[in-house]
Amino acid sequence: MAERCRFIFVYGTQWPVPYERVSSRPTNNAYCQAGLIPFCAPGKTEDAMIYVDDDNDTVEIFALKKPVWSFKFGDLMAKFKIMHDALGFRSQKTGRNWTMEWYELDQLFNCTFPHVLKNDTFIWCDQGALCVYDGIVDSMWNGSSDLSMLKKVGEIYGKDYNKWATWAVDDNNTGVYYETWSAYSDPGPNATMYFDSYDCASFVIRGLNHLLASGARILPDVHLNYTRLNIYTHEPELLGTYDQIVQNQTLHSDFISFYREFDSKKPKTGDWVKSLVQIYETFYLTRRFYFYYNNVYWYMKLKESTPLKVTFDEIPIISLLDRFN
Template sequence: MEFSAGSVLVLVLLGLCSAEALQWPQPYRRYASRPKALPFCKAAFPFCPTGDSTGKIPVMADTDQIEVLALKAPVWEFKYGDLLGTLKIFHDAVGFRNLQTGQNFTTEWYELFQLFNCSFPHEVAGAREPVWCNQGAACLYVGITDNHWKANGTITLVSTITGHQFNQLADWIHQDNNTGIYYETFQVDDSDGPSAKVWFWSYDCASYVLRLFDAMHTFGAVFNKDVKLNYTRMRLYSNEPQLLGNSTEIFGAGSNKTDTASDLMKFYSNFTPMAKTLTFAEHLLKIFEYVVLEEVFYLYYNNQYWLLPMKSPFAKITYTEIPLPGVTPN
């Protein structure tokens, strides 16, 4: 990609003025409440169709014993079976089994409008800026579809908690869901390996499970030290990112960043989301090719646009072990 002289000057000035102020990794921004989704944003499949419409979570008796299950299945298993599982692209969720009442529940966190819409914006006629449909949310529903998780994935017992701890966790789920509202597809690092510096963490189904396990640990849950769990990450690799500004600063009336706005629109035009999620794998290959050839990527994170100066290995899907809370890795 070629940058205009104006864009280069803006990037240099931003780098000089903000390098010391930036915090790495960038903290995921929390919000006071969840906004309504734009009417433009439409889901190919309904979000959490069997969950309680009010978000109510059942209250357990304090002394109940509840098994906690780590659930994994290939992404889009309903269409592709185990195909994406062979590529280590898994969806994560958590199941709960109440040993006293026999009640089962599943909770997971995923996109309201499917994955590609969270990864890239739409070009909308008459709009001055890209239109994002990138909200994600928690879903809790009755039952555990054992056949779904067992067919090509796993069901793993990781802990047993009390009803009191479950009720504390229910409050945490509401708080986490109401303040963390945007799905972030990509983790961005400066290199590949255990000593890599992280610029941005992803905020997806796997990170929800990790946060939920951490919350359980603070409430006193003890995890099985013999269990090892891996998590899928869609990772990008870049030198230190450059902050370009938020939507108003770049696309607002009277903005002096017209060159930056033009560069962003040109970039995103290559990745216009499609109506069918089936095309995501094809688009993912196009993204990888683009960042390798052009060595540039624009990331939308915390409602701000960032330039990523891409570097080898550019992009990769990883499936790495992350220890359970309180468990020391071997």
């Protein structure tokens, strides 16, 4: 959707707000846990990387796509076009192949909402990281869903791939926070983008763009669609950091009440049902949202006509290198 966003300044705010990077990856809070499965279960650590030995080798590039939580729900999420994206690679010289996935350290709901503690403080379990492992599991990416994908999209020389792989390590160590939502002024083609998501698809998009800039030869007529969870809102109002919010007792009380309903550590099924009802009420009845981005909070008054929508639009492989740099 790069062609539909525009950059504007309002009261010193740049739209979309640039994603802030860090100098090095912080330690993940011990309170945070992945839940159903550990992060990067295939084996390699989050900042490991696979390189090729021969600079003259040719490395094939694959776009990979499967339904979110397919390990538990099969193709269910594909019916809502909620898909997970990754990149695959194969050495033509050795036949070795490997997979790269950037996703949540502590799973999706943990990254989307904070944990509210009894003393009304927060813990955000919102780190994402790169998982690199040997092999491309064909059955994982070639599921029964029509949206699943294991598709060759290009090739790159070994020496150029190795330079790109070094970029990917740095990208992983400096872009560490997962952001679920994209926020727009409206669903139309001339909408203002307020915030862009930073998720599995974002890694694939910037990864392919950097591969292109590094000398990759992209195959003609490649068409790739990506899932976006979009919020449509009036112009967001900057509230500040949590420490600034607590200075306003009324705002702080509403703020805590809002986030407590979404706390992802729910012990009983009934509490999960209550959270789902609260999500519906937030978007479609009360039409308000407290949005967290770059360690500060924004207030959103959601649009009446379309407050929330899942899209699955094509984003071309073009050299847009500035968005997350």
